Amino acid sequence: MKHRIDSYGFGRISIDWKSFSNDVIITPEKIIPDWFRTRGHSLAVEDLAEILAAPPAALVVGLGAYSVMKPPESTIKQLEGKGMKLICLPTAGAMEEYNRRSAAGENVVAALHLTC
Numbered sequence: 001m002k003h004r005i006d007s008y009g010f011g012r013i014s015i016d017w018k019s020f021s022n023d024v025i026i027t028p029e030k031i032i033p034d035w036f037r038t039r040g041h042s043l044a045v046e047d048l049a050e051i052l053a054a055p056p057a058a059l060v061v062g063l064g065a066y067s068v069m070k071p072p073e074s075t076i077k078q079l080e081g082k083g084m085k086l087i088c089l090p091t092a093g094a095m096e097e098y099n100r101r102s103a104a105g106e107n108v109v110a111a112l113h114l115t116c
Helices: 045-052 073-081 091-103
Strands: 005-009 012-015 018-020 024-026 058-062 085-089 108-112
Touching (some): 045 108, 091 108
Antiparallel strands (some): 024 108
């Protein structure tokens, strides 16, 4: 099933016409609400364990409205080492990138930080 992000605003996102107010992961199969990172505004490989069993071709990371969340270089290298294309953008741009890739039929996952 393809998911579509309908809208995003600071602290709120609508996916398939359902509203979420906490960070989310979107896979082709499901939406994982209330996504929690072990180190706050840092992205660790462990934070993505649920998607790494079958890594997508592309992972779109929404860094937040002001790009406060950052993946350390070690995380970037580990994820790319699993064969994923990693795309990190402010969340509004990540929303557009995810929708574009998903609509084109790509195997894409989005991990989205909704606030700062």
